[in-house]
Amino acid sequence: MGIFAGIVALARSDTKTALIIFSRLKDFTYMLNTMWKSIEAHPHFKRQVRVEGETRRRYVFRHQTDPDRELLMTALAFNIPDV
Numbered sequence: 001m002g003i004f005a006g007i008v009a010l011a012r013s014d015t016k017t018a019l020i021i022f023s024r025l026k027d028f029t030y031m032l033n034t035m036w037k038s039i040e041a042h043p044h045f046k047r048q049v050r051v052e053g054e055t056r057r058r059y060v061f062r063h064q065t066d067p068d069r070e071l072l073m074t075a076l077a078f079n080i081p082d083v
Helices: 001-011 030-040
Strands: 018-022 047-052 058-060 070-079
Touching: 018 030, 018 058, 030 047, 030 058
Parallel strands: 018 070
Antiparallel strands: 047 058, 058 070
């Protein structure tokens, strides 16, 4: 699960969170595709809510300690090219 392990560490009262990735990889498209697949493979993933552009999506996850509680996660990715 790697970078997405932090999702399960949220407090019970938390209902919204964000995953923000800054990438220096030359193949940014590859990184985006890998990120989207990894998010959807997470065991607490429920559904994708919407695609808000090439680098921003919203998802719903189940809470680790309360499967009936939902967490809204916004995932954002930024390409930071070498100068």
